[in-house]
Amino acid sequence: MAIHPIDYRYGTAEMKHVWSQENRLIKILQTEAALARAEADMGLIPADAAEIIFESIASVKTERVDEIEAEIHHDMMAVVVAISEQCRDGAGKWVHFGATSNDILDTATALQIKDAIDIMEDKLKTLLRILVNQAEAYKHMVCCGRTHGQIGVPTTYGLRFAIWASEISRHLDRLYQLTPRATVGQMTGAVGTQAAFGKAGILIQKLTMQHLGVGAVDVSNQIIQRDRHAEFVMWMANTVTTLDKIGIEIRTLQRSEIAEVEESFGKKQVGSSTMPHKRNPIKSEQICGLARIVRAMIEPELLNNTLWDERDLTNSSCERVVFPEACVLTDHILKLGISVLENLRFYPENIRRNLELLRGLNMGEAVMIELAKRGVGRQEAHELVRTAAMKAHDTGQHFKNVLLETPAVARYLTATDIENLVNPDKYIGTAVEQVEVLAVKLREAYSL
Numbered sequence: 001m002a003i004h005p006i007d008y009r010y011g012t013a014e015m016k017h018v019w020s021q022e023n024r025l026i027k028i029l030q031t032e033a034a035l036a037r038a039e040a041d042m043g044l045i046p047a048d049a050a051e052i053i054f055e056s057i058a059s060v061k062t063e064r065v066d067e068i069e070a071e072i073h074h075d076m077m078a079v080v081v082a083i084s085e086q087c088r089d090g091a092g093k094w095v096h097f098g099a100t101s102n103d104i105l106d107t108a109t110a111l112q113i114k115d116a117i118d119i120m121e122d123k124l125k126t127l128l129r130i131l132v133n134q135a136e137a138y139k140h141m142v143c144c145g146r147t148h149g150q151i152g153v154p155t156t157y158g159l160r161f162a163i164w165a166s167e168i169s170r171h172l173d174r175l176y177q178l179t180p181r182a183t184v185g186q187m188t189g190a191v192g193t194q195a196a197f198g199k200a201g202i203l204i205q206k207l208t209m210q211h212l213g214v215g216a217v218d219v220s221n222q223i224i225q226r227d228r229h230a231e232f233v234m235w236m237a238n239t240v241t242t243l244d245k246i247g248i249e250i251r252t253l254q255r256s257e258i259a260e261v262e263e264s265f266g267k268k269q270v271g272s273s274t275m276p277h278k279r280n281p282i283k284s285e286q287i288c289g290l291a292r293i294v295r296a297m298i299e300p301e302l303l304n305n306t307l308w309d310e311r312d313l314t315n316s317s318c319e320r321v322v323f324p325e326a327c328v329l330t331d332h333i334l335k336l337g338i339s340v341l342e343n344l345r346f347y348p349e350n351i352r353r354n355l356e357l358l359r360g361l362n363m364g365e366a367v368m369i370e371l372a373k374r375g376v377g378r379q380e381a382h383e384l385v386r387t388a389a390m391k392a393h394d395t396g397q398h399f400k401n402v403l404l405e406t407p408a409v410a411r412y413l414t415a416t417d418i419e420n421l422v423n424p425d426k427y428i429g430t431a432v433e434q435v436e437v438l439a440v441k442l443r444e445a446y447s448l
Helices: 013-018 021-041 047-059 062-072 075-086 101-137 157-182 195-212 227-253 282-295 298-303 314-342 348-355 361-373 378-395 399-404 415-421 431-446
Strands: 142-147 150-156
Touching: 013 101, 013 314, 021 047, 021 062, 021 075, 021 101, 021 195, 047 075, 062 075, 075 101, 101 157, 101 195, 101 227, 101 314, 101 431, 142 348, 150 157, 150 361, 150 431, 157 227, 157 431, 227 282, 227 298, 227 314, 282 314, 298 314, 361 378, 361 399, 361 415, 378 399, 399 415
Parallel strands: none
Antiparallel strands: 142 150
């Protein structure tokens, strides 16, 4: 019976596979086989035993491991016994030789994190490409900029997308930087001294990780230190928070009173069980809701680094939840973000309506700057424009008409000047150029 929504509602099949029980066992088995090969390379166990162990892991089944664990109450030892059962010619006695449980378990986790990173990296690149495409497509679309929830001077949709693209590119950079720290294994034995491997320990660890294609710790105790994993979880939280921010903006812009953009809406899609007219931003809302869960994983994983002495078991049960949930939900959020941003619908008439909503008041800065350029002190210009703006606000007049009726303003600006200054299309600064420069930079840097 499915209980957790990840089982039936959230997540992609590829990410769920990474964290499935079956794949977890495969990674553990691969680690045991790699260890045996490394030990054979160093002459610590017979070469034919290592080969038999490698051949035998394909026959180990999850069901048998579960049966053994139910009897002996030790998950790692259950795998060791299950492998040994499949080994012929006495090779089973060499399984797990010199290792401690977390040598295998933590290294298997590194393999899973590596696969999870590959999946999320691919989606991040797709998302980045979409944002760059949207930035270029809408670089000339002038819209209201807003601060404190109030309409400010104009900006462009292209610049808005470019800002998001730049942020996503930084998440990619952070992912590249943290990957070698988060995807490491260990073969250090009980409490980290490698005593059971003898003087060959350092090379056995190195060779094992080479066989698996991951890095090795420099030093550790009985477990890999969880600052590495915490960094990965915090990266996921940071990444989904960017998607959360984008989702909030889209939800705001889709409000009935604003109605500048809209999520795609299917022909048969239902918005409400009782209000048939509703077209709700449900994908963006889901992004924002699930991002809260991913962020909530930060503290548990940070606390997984504060264990007793050389180790205790408090991290284990916690990470069985944290790693799969954080990865599955982050991947799901990225997939939703791709869908929303790629299929976003624009309403240019509403964008223009909102630009004109304040009857020119949002262009006060442009007037102030021009007055200052023409000899009025900046502070005096600010007060002139502020006074005119308050009058326009209180009387409902268009801002340009109040400016024309203000002698101290009309002394410096003609009617044509004022008409141009209150035109939002003429006050977007370098917004277009910023988009163009960033698009070239990101396309080159990430091969978009």
